[in-house]
Amino acid sequence: MTETSIPAPRRGVPIWIQIIIWVVLVGFLVIVALQLQRAQQGTAQPGQVIDNFTLPLFSGHELNGKSEVRMADLRGKVVVINFWASWCKPCEQEAAELQQAWMEYEPTGQVVFLGVDYVDTEPEARVYLKKFGITYPNGPDLATRISQYFRIKGVPETYFIDQAGVLQYVQIGPFSSVEQIRTQIDALLKQRD
C-alpha cells in the first residue's frame, strides 16, 4: 500500500481581474511615455506643417481691418510668428529690429508678421507696443493654446513659416540685427521664385 500526495488545484486571482490590472498598468505606462516624449520633443521643428489656428488681435493692431487672423488665410505668404511678453527683457532687445523688418516687408504684401503676446496682461502689453512703436498685427495667446502648439520654451521665440504653411526656421532668443531677420525671410521668398 503506498501513499501519494496530489496537489489540489489552487484558487488564484480570476483571469478577468488580472486582465484589468494589466490593462490599467499598461495604459498608465503609455500615458507616462507619451508625456515624457512630448516633454522631450522641444519646440516645433522645421519641416512641420503648421495647422490652422486663430489669433485674436488687439484693437489698433488688426490685419487688414480684421479683428482676428486665421493661419489658413495666410497661405501663399511668408509668416513670421514672434512670441513675446511685456515682462520679457530680452524681447525688448529685438522689438525695434522686428518693427523695422516689418516696415520693409509690409509693402511687398508677401510677408505677414504676427506678434503673439504670451502670458501677459493687456494694459502692460499695450504700453510695450506703444513704447516700441510696433504696428504689425498683435494679439494675446488666449489660454496659451498657440504657445502650447508650438511648444515654446520661453520668450522671445520666432517661427518662420513658408508660403505652403511649413515651418522652416526657428529663432530661440532675440535677434541681434535686422539682417538676421532679412536673411530668413529672403531665403523663403527666393524659395518660391
Place this chain on the structure above:
Amino acid sequence: MAISRTTFYFLLLTLFLAGFWITPVSAQGPTPTDDDVNRIAKQMYCPVCENTPLDVCPTEACRQWRDLIRTMLAEGKSEEEIKQYFVAQYGIRVLAEPPNRFATYLIPTVAILLGALLLFRGFQMWMKPTKTEVTAVDTEPKSIQDSYIARLEEEVKKQK
C-alpha cells in the same frame, strides 16, 4: 488781503488736523488691499513660474497679474469673475485647484473604488484556506495483492 498772525496759525492748525482726518478715510477707499489681492492670487499659478503661487511669486509677470487682480477688484468684479477671466485668458492650468466639475472628482473616485474592490477580491481569494493535500491510498486491486502473497508464501515453503 492781509490776515492776522492768529488767523494764519489757526488756518495752519486746521489744515494739519484735516490731514489726520483725511488719512484714515482714504485708506478705506475703493482701492483693494494687498490681502484682498492675495486672497485670490494664492489660488492661482502663473504658467511662467510653475510651482510658485501667484501671491508670493517675485517675477515681473506675476506682479502684473496681481496688479490686474487689484484693478478688477476695484472695478467691482467678484472673485469668481476674476478667476474665470484668468482661465479664459491663460488656460485652466492657472488654477491651483480644478473647478468643481463632476468628472474631476468622479474619475479618481471610481478609480479608487475599483482599485479597492480589486484588492479586496484579491485578498479574499488569497486568504481562503485551500485544500493543500489530499491523501490518497493506492487502491491496488485486492486480487492482485492476494496472488502476490500466495506466490510469496509458496516460495517460502519451497525454501524450507
